[in-house]
Amino acid sequence: MSDTIFAEVPLVSMKDQDADPDGFAQAFGASFQRFGFAMVSDHGVPHDLIERAWKVTAEFFALPEEEKRRYHLAGGGGARGYTPYKTEIAKGAEHVDLKEFWHIGRPLPEGHRFADLMAANIWPDRPADFRDTFIELFEAFDRAGDRLLSAIARYLELAPDWFDPAVKDGNSVLRLLHYPPVPADAPEVRAGAHEDINLITLLLGAEESGLQLLDRSGEWLPVKPPEGAMVVNVGDMLQRLTNNVLPSTTHRVVNPPVERRGVPRYSMPFFLHPAPDFMIETLPGCMGADRPNLYPQPISAHDYLHERLVEIGLVKK
Structure with missing residues (x-):
């Protein structure tokens, strides 16, 4: 295994996008096409907001288990609120993931046309600044994603x-x-090998080792960006839209070395999705005589998401 991914995947700066949008697009897109991943610095999400979000995240997960479970919505597919430890499982995996998580979605005004498809957010009683912090962070991720x-x-x-x-x-x-923290003899990985469902994922928190991508060479490569940079990766929706021109690369989070297994790991991925009624249909420019259409049947983003949530155990058939 390579000691670093920097020799492979370039680090691109979003500062370059303002001065040379086409040049930035070529560098970023080429990394996506080769690896399905990119490293992005100067992404515009404020450092002080990120630091506040880490603090609030740690405070929430330190709450008693009984209190956290008050915010678990049975039958909700994990769409909003709390999902307990050892609930999600990667497609085809033998062991459940060693993680717990909280989901925040897009706030919608009352009567919005997607109100029946996109659940309303729920908010914990504490930490006190949880709601304000993550509404602000959601908006910042949204801008960077656009x-x-x-x-x-x-x-x-x-x-x-x-x-x-x-x-x-x-x-x-x-x-x-x-x-x-995981026991020294834990057989599971923190997150089993999987691909993301959405268009692109913007991830903070990969500085703590563990995230790996499966390169086309068959080698697992560690993904560890410099402090403050994002890891961004292709999701299955974008892969399908581009007829596999941009690959949704398999990745996982492995257990840390024995000496680090007592240390918790936190991360904040933003799964950027299209609207539920968006039709995922192969782009004409991504198919031709030398690249036949692998996905001739269009599917709505809502239906595709439902299929995948069933596969990973968050929604029951």
């Missing part, structure tokens, strides 16, 4: 604003993840 999708559109030779109507009122989810 900019990155604009770069992907340029890379695919689409209009820079092509994704704007697709993700307006999108069913995006901010996940607060806690991987508790």
